[in-house]
Amino acid sequence: MxxxxxxxxxxxxxxxxxxxxxxxxxxxxxxxxxxxxxxxLSAIELQVNGAVQFEQPRRFKDFTLVDHQNVPFDRDRLVGQWTLVFFGFTHCPDICPTTMATLSQWYTKLPTDLQKNTQVVLVTVDPARDSVDVLAQYVPYFHPDFLGVTGDFLSIKRFANQLNVAFTKVMQGEDYTVDHSAIVGLVNPKGDYHAFFKPPLEPNKLTLTYSSIRNSFQFD
Known part of the structure; x- marks a missing residue:
């Protein structure tokens, strides 16, 4: 027992x-x-971390620009991957190089599979001075994968308007500078304006919000 x-x-x-x-x-x-x-992340959490996502992505009207390799850059170039778009210019003394350097730091730390599906584009707001050759010297300095884009003034202005980016020429004696918005637009793989990141950029917050936005996206 x-x-x-x-x-x-x-x-x-x-x-x-x-x-x-x-x-x-x-x-x-x-x-x-x-x-x-x-x-x-919720909409509020995204905003706290510097990102604003639209409830409904915005379709771009047709545009035609050219990249720093002298290849046409149009809406088709935005389809098939995520694209971060920043408007700046090569004579910019502070905001532009700082933003590009931050984007480079962030992009370099992305996993390889995300890098292959992410492109970073600088669209000049100073096409009179930023030719294809000038951008070809400037943009790859920050990262060889980055693209510089230029074109005629009106085409750039129309494209910028679609991303709610304002810029204006400001005379400084015989020279000039360009005041411009410092947001970074985010275009989804459908080629639609999906969200934007507010300045100043912080790599960790950018990684957090970018990952969340990507993971919540549905490619119907």
């Missing part, structure tokens, strides 16, 4: 241990799933 009771107790102990182990494994799996599953 004592031996039988002892066997029952042993079986009970084994079952208890198994139950505890299973419970611990389930908790660990749930914890790992929570960590590994990309988090979808």
């Amino acid at each position: 004592n031996q039988e009771l002892s066997n029952q107790q042993q079986r009970g102990i084994k079952l208890t241990i198994i139950a505890i182990v299973v419970f611990i494994l389930v908790v660990m799996l749930l914890f790992l799933n929570k960590i590994l599953t990309p988090r979808h």
